[in-house]
Amino acid sequence: MRSRAFFFAALATAAIVFEGLRFLENEYLFFAGYVVLQYVVLATAWNILGGYTGYVNFGTAAFFALGAYTSVALGKLTSLPIPAMMLAGGVISGVVGLGMGYLTLRLRGVFFAIATLALAVVVQTLITNWDFVGGSRGAYTVRPALVPLLGSYVQYLFLIMLALAVIALAIAHAIEGSRLGYGFATILDDEAAAEASGVPTLRLKLVATTLSGALMGMAGAPLPYYVTYLDPASGFNLAYAVNSIAMPLIGGMTSWVGPLIGALLLGSIQQVATVSNWFGGHPEVNLLIVGVLLILFVIAAPNGIVGLLGARVGRSWRR
Amino acid sequence: MLWDPQLLLNAIVSGLLLGGFYAVVTVGVSISFGMLDIVNIAHPAFIMLGSYLAYLLNSTFGLDPILSSLIMLPAFFLLGALVYQIYYVAFERRGQESLRGLAFFFGLLFISEVGLILTFGVDYRFVDARYIGPSLHLGFLDFPLRMLIPCAVSLALLGALQLYLSRTFLGRAIAAVSQDPLALRLMAANPTRVKRIAFALSIATASIAGALLIIIQPVEPSMARDYIGRVFAICVLGGMGSFAGTLIAAMLLGVVENITSTFYGPSWSPAVAFGFLLLTLAFRPAGILGR
Numbered sequence: 047m048r049s050r051a052f053f054f055a056a057l058a059t060a061a062i063v064f065e066g067l068r069f070l071e072n073e074y075l076f077f078a079g080y081v082v083l084q085y086v087v088l089a090t091a092w093n094i095l096g097g098y099t100g101y102v103n104f105g106t107a108a109f110f111a112l113g114a115y116t117s118v119a120l121g122k123l124t125s126l127p128i129p130a131m132m133l134a135g136g137v138i139s140g141v142v143g144l145g146m147g148y149l150t151l152r153l154r155g156v157f158f159a160i161a162t163l164a165l166a167v168v169v170q171t172l173i174t175n176w177d178f179v180g181g182s183r184g185a186y187t188v189r190p191a192l193v194p195l196l197g198s199y200v201q202y203l204f205l206i207m208l209a210l211a212v213i214a215l216a217i218a219h220a221i222e223g224s225r226l227g228y229g230f231a232t233i234l235d236d237e238a239a240a241e242a243s244g245v246p247t248l249r250l251k252l253v254a255t256t257l258s259g260a261l262m263g264m265a266g267a268p269l270p271y272y273v274t275y276l277d278p279a280s281g282f283n284l285a286y287a288v289n290s291i292a293m294p295l296i297g298g299m300t301s302w303v304g305p306l307i308g309a310l311l312l313g314s315i316q317q318v319a320t321v322s323n324w325f326g327g328h329p330e331v332n333l334l335i336v337g338v339l340l341i342l343f344v345i346a347a348p349n350g351i352v353g354l355l356g357a358r359v360g361r362s363w364r365r
Numbered sequence: 366m367l368w369d370p371q372l373l374l375n376a377i378v379s380g381l382l383l384g385g386f387y388a389v390v391t392v393g394v395s396i397s398f399g400m401l402d403i404v405n406i407a408h409p410a411f412i413m414l415g416s417y418l419a420y421l422l423n424s425t426f427g428l429d430p431i432l433s434s435l436i437m438l439p440a441f442f443l444l445g446a447l448v449y450q451i452y453y454v455a456f457e458r459r460g461q462e463s464l465r466g467l468a469f470f471f472g473l474l475f476i477s478e479v480g481l482i483l484t485f486g487v488d489y490r491f492v493d494a495r496y497i498g499p500s501l502h503l504g505f506l507d508f509p510l511r512m513l514i515p516c517a518v519s520l521a522l523l524g525a526l527q528l529y530l531s532r533t534f535l536g537r538a539i540a541a542v543s544q545d546p547l548a549l550r551l552m553a554a555n556p557t558r559v560k561r562i563a564f565a566l567s568i569a570t571a572s573i574a575g576a577l578l579i580i581i582q583p584v585e586p587s588m589a590r591d592y593i594g595r596v597f598a599i600c601v602l603g604g605m606g607s608f609a610g611t612l613i614a615a616m617l618l619g620v621v622e623n624i625t626s627t628f629y630g631p632s633w634s635p636a637v638a639f640g641f642l643l644l645t646l647a648f649r650p651a652g653i654l655g656r
Contacts, residue, residue, distance in 0.1 A: 164594030168639035
């Protein structure tokens with residue numbers, strides 16, 4: 047019941063946001079909003095594994111790009127609608143997450159983190175060498191000509207990403223109050239003790255990696271239609287890995303609010319900085335600031351913005 | 366033409382030389398990750414820093430890259446001590462090293478890459494030295510000096526470190542610190558100080574590794590990430606803290622990578638290290654020489 051109420055509240059908020067943006071009649075807001083929402087999904091997905099169980103995934107870009115390239119491949123073979131491609135991308139990334147987890151999660155957690163770092167390099171190598179999806183030259187995607195009801199294609203993409211963000215947040219929220227969430231919390235606190243008291247830690251960790259990877263893949267699936275030209279350098283951009291780690295850490299990892307705050311804040315700042323040409327138009331400076339904030343927060347504010355706002359506020363948020 | 370024996374032998378020889386170089390790239394991680402249990406994923410970033418400093422000293426003063434890396438050794442040692450101090454105060458002492466410590470090193474890796482891009486751009490940089498062009502020939506085997514010299518320097522450094530760790534009091538303390546800090550305290554050695562020195566030592570090796578890297582090939586900032594997979598694959602396969610294991614694993618990886626890039630094209634070689642890492646973790650997590 048609790049999670050259903052949350053889902054409808056999130057849906058209502060999303061509807062208000064969407065109608066509000068339509069009222070402003072500015073296509074750019076949808077264009078920029080898509081990227082911010084994409085980060086909401088990525089940060090929430092990362093936090094399901096990283097925040098709830100404490101296992102660090104450095105390979106967000108790999109899972110995300112796998113989803114995007116699933117769409118590129120499917121778009122060449124079929125003419126499926128984007129939501130169907132998102133499901134396919136989610137399945138592929140989820141399976142890769144499961145496989146990675148199965149091979150590395152039985153050992154110390156740090157091996158999983160290192161393996162995800164290497165995964166990003168190897169998936170990029172595979173895609174770069176795969177000519178069917180464009181190889182290193184990249185691939186063009188043709189957008190369908192007509193969008194029913196909305197008229198604007200960017201608004202359609204925005205709506206899809208908004209829906210995915212609602213789903214991701216609802217999943218994260220549902221996990222927090224469930225048996226699954228308590229299981230994750232025991233892993234975070236003391237895995238050996240959890241194992242000893244009969245918590246099926248490996249199975250729980252595999253659920254978390256699969257879920258987290260699948261959501262990242264789903265977030266990546268509409269990307270080819272958003273950018274219309276996708277090459278490995280942009281699909282595997284370092285920004286995805288850095289942001290999806292920095293956003294939950296800066297926002298706070300204990301509940302679903304943290305990644306949301308972090309993604310909205312950092313995502314918007316980066317969009318504004320790009321448009322208004324701060325720092326002489328160097329996109330790297332943008333990322334440098336994210337990196338510096340990440341280090342400052344892990345050192346000085348380990349519980350993020352939610353932690354800074356105070357334990358009392360944090361608790362009432364979670365209820 | 367495929368699997369031509371001369372080509373294969375040459376690939377093996379240059380793979381061994383490359384592996385010798387990989388050993389010096391990894392030795393820092395063998396100390397920090399293998400012995401101290403500090404997961405320094407930013408180690409390759411310090412190596413890139415070493416490469417670019419060697420490039421700066423070489424292009425402005427015409428200094429030999431290996432000589433300049435020796436000059437920079439104390440600076441890298443101090444940098445390492447500083448990084449450990451931050452890591453210790455912010456994470457290790459609070460018991461938060463697993464997640465936030467990793468994020469800290471990831472942030473360092475990232476900042477240094479972006480910083481190098483902003484300072485030097487994304488163009489490839491290289492150094493000038495007399496030994497970069499010529500090769501020795503032995504029958505049909507080629508020994509390019511730009512590979513032979515890094516391999517020799519690497520072996521010398523590994524030998525020196527092995528002697529230091531096994532013969533001196535401090536060296537033995539480093540080998541002991543992660544196993545039993547209490548026993549170390551009873552021997553009147555401060556575990557934090559020992560770890561600080563050891564970590565500083567591991568970063569100091571990055572100065573030399575960086576100079577050797579830029580002798581072997583031109584460098585650009587994002588190369589650090591390619592080396593993470595290699596370095597940790599070698600470290601784990603070699604059995605974490607063991608230098609002999611590191612050397613064997615490095616040479617194995619060098620040979621397999623070189624054969625892959627000779628016969629299937631260089632764009633596939635980054636996948637080799639990852640395969641090594643996954644197979645090791647899945648089947649023999651203790652490494653080839655692990656206990």
